[in-house]
Amino acid sequence: MQQYDLTKAVEISDGIHWVGNGTKTFLSRNSYLLCYNGSGKNNSLVIDPGPVVDVDVLIHKVTEVLGSVSKVNAVFMNHQDPDVVGNAPFLARSNPHMLMLATEDTWRLVCLSGLDATKFRAVERFKNLRIVMPTGHKIQFIPTPFCHFRGACMLYDLNSRILFSGDFMGGIAATQLFATRANWPGIKAFHQLYMPSNEAIRLAVQRIRELQPAPLMIAPQHGGIIQGEDIPFFLDMMENLQVGLDIITTFDKIMPEMIAGLNEIIATVRKALGEESVTKTMRMFHADGSYPAIFTLASDGNITEIKGDPMESIEALIRMFFRNCDEYQKSVLKSIILKILILRNLPTFDTLLAEEYPLEVELFADDLDDTEILNSVSF
Template identity: 40%
Template sequence: MTPSQPDYSGPVEIAKDIYWVGNRTEKNFESNAYLRIFRGNGKQFNLLIDPGPSPDFNIIAEKIEQVLGADYHLDLVYLNHQDPDVCINTVYFQRHFPKLQIVTSEDTWRLVRFYGLKEKQFIATENFKTGKIKVKTGHQLRLIPTPYAHFRGACALYDEEQKVLFTGDLFGGLTETADLYAEKDYWEGIKTFHQIYMPTNLALKKAVQDFRQQVGEMQIIASQHGKIIREDLIDYFMDKLESLPVGLDLKNESRIIIENHIKAFNDILDNIEKTVDPSIVSTLLDSFKSDGSFPNNFVIKNNRIYSLKVAVDGAFEMFFSELCNILTPEQKPAVRTIIINSLADWNIATETPCPEDSDSHQENTSAEDMLEEGQNEPPPAGDAPLDFEKKELDNLLDDLMGD
C-alpha cells in the first residue's frame, strides 16, 4: 500500500509502448484493458487487448485517445476468452473502426460471434502455425493456450519485445486497494477469485508450467482483473498458483470439517451477540456482503453463516481478519475467550490457538485456564486434513489477541 492514493484517471505506461487503459471503480473486482502500440518499418500498428466490459467503454476509449490522439485508429483486438467482461467493448470499437480485426481462438470465436462481431475480420489463433503472430512492424507475439483456465479456448498472449504476458483471468484477483501493482498481499485476492472461477488445479498447473517453459524471462504479468504483477513477484505468485486447489478440487473438502467450521463461526456469533455487543455481529456479517462485483464468500441466512463459497482455510482467514478489524481493544479479551471455546468445541485446531502475550496473563486468566485443560494439545496426525497455512493463522490470531 502506498501512503497517498494513486491517480488512475489517465492511462499508465506499464512497459514501453504498452498502456493500461482500464477503469478503476473502487469495487473489489476491477477489470483491466491494455493498449499495445507497435512502431517499426515506417508503420504503426495499434492493438487493444481484452477491451473490457461495457460500463468501462467511455473511460477506456478516452484513455486510448489520450495515448494515441483524437484521430486514432485501432487495427486489432485480442480476446483471451469469451466472457462479456473481456469482450463486449469489441462490438462498440468495431462500429467505430469498421476494419478492426479480431484474433482469438476458434473456441472463443464460436461464442463471441453472437455479440455481433464481424466474421470476415476474425483470425483464429490456430492459424498461426508457429504459435506466433508476426506484426508488420517486425514485432512478435507468442500465443500460449491455457485450456480450462478458465475456458477451454482461453489463450494467453506474450509480447516478446517487452516481455509482458497478458493472461486474461489467470492471475486476476480481488483487490483491497486501488494500487495498480501487486504486492505479496494480493495473493488473498488471487486465491479467492481462482477458487471460485477456475475449474481445477490441473488447468492452473498446466498453464503455469507452459508459461515457465515458453516465457522464462517475463517481466510483467498483465491480467484482465485486479493488479499487475512485476518481475520480482512473478515466481512468488506462479509457485502459489500452481499448487492452489480450486473449483472441483474443493469439493473434496470433508463435509464434516466444513460444517464444523460453519457451526464454530455461528457459535462465535451467538456468543458475541449475547455477551459482548450485537452490533459486532451485524457489522461483521455486513462486511461479508459483496459489493455486487463478485459472489459472496459466505452465504448468509437469518443473520448466520449458512454455507461457504470458498475453501475452509480462506473462510477462516476472512472471518477472523474481519472480526479483528471490528473489535475494540476492550472487547478483545472477551471475544478471545469465546473464540477459544468455540474452536475447541468444534475440534478446530490451530498450532497455537491463543499465543501468550504479557497482558493476557494478568487480564484474562480464564482463557489461559481453559488452555491448561488440554485444549492446546496438538491434534493427532491425520486430524488436520486441510492445508492451513499455520504461520498466517498464528499471525491472524496474534493480531486478534493482541491489544
C-alpha cells in the first residue's frame, strides 16, 4: 500500500486535496480542499473544515496548497457537529466574502456560532440540488436524512467522481489515508454508535448506488477513504448492518439477563484465574476520553450496563480473559461459560466458542495488542 506523508496536504485526485488531521487519533478527522480552476476563475472549496482543535493543521495544509487560507472562498458542511464545522468561523473571518453551503436544517444550528447569514447558500435552493461552478465544474448534493443528523447532506464532485460523505461511511481506528476491507470493524463500530437505524442507512446506500456516474472514491469525514471495488463491498456490508435503535430494541428485553450472565461469567473467571487477572482485564475497558467505555462498572467491579452491541462487547471481554489462559484453562472456561449462557437462555456466542474465528474477528487476531481488540468492538 502506498504510504503518504500525512503531515502534509495530499492530492487525492486532480486539484482535490486531503487536508485532515492525520491518523494519530482514534477518531481522526478528514477535511478536503477542492481547487476549481478554469475560464480565468479560481474557486477553492473546503469540505467539512473540522474541529477547532485541528485549526493549525488546517491552516498549515491549506496554506501549502493555496498560499493563504484567505483564498478559500466557499465552505461546505455536511452537518453541524463541532468536529465538522468548528473551523468555519475562522475561515469566515479569514475571508469575509466566503460563501457557506449546507442544508437549511444544518444552517439553523451552525449559524448560532455567529456566522454571517448573508453568506449562506442553502443547498435546497439549487435546481436539482446541482451547481455548475463558474469554472464549469459540477457538483451535486445528496441528502442523507438521519445519517446521522436530520439535515446531513453529501457532496458529489462530478468531475473527480469523489463522493464526500460526511460521517456516513466513516470509521474509527484508521491508520492509513485509504481504507481497505480490514477497516470494516472500525467502520461498523462507528455506525453502530452514531447512526440511528438501519432504515436510515439503507436510504443513504440506495442513493449512493443510484449515482450516475458511480463514484470512484467515497471520502468520509472520519477514517479511511474508500475506493474502487471496495465501494460496493462496503455498501453491501452497510446495507445489512444493525445500528443504534436496532441494537437497543433487539437487546432491550434480554439485557438484564445478559448483564447478570456476564457478572456470573466474571465471577467464574475470577475463581479460575484470580482477582488480579480479572482486575487487569477490566481496567482495559475504561473509557480513554476519545471513545466511551464498553461497560459501566459498579464499585464492587460488577457490570451494571453494556453499551453498544452487547454480543460483541461480551465476546470481546471473554476473548480478553482467554488471553490470560493456557489451553487447558481456556477449554474448561469455555464449557463453563457455555453452560451459564444456556441456563440463562442467552445467545451462546458461536463465533467465540467455535475453533475458527470468522473473517471479521480474524482481522483482530492474536498478533494484535489489547487496545486493538477493544477497537474491534462495536458500540
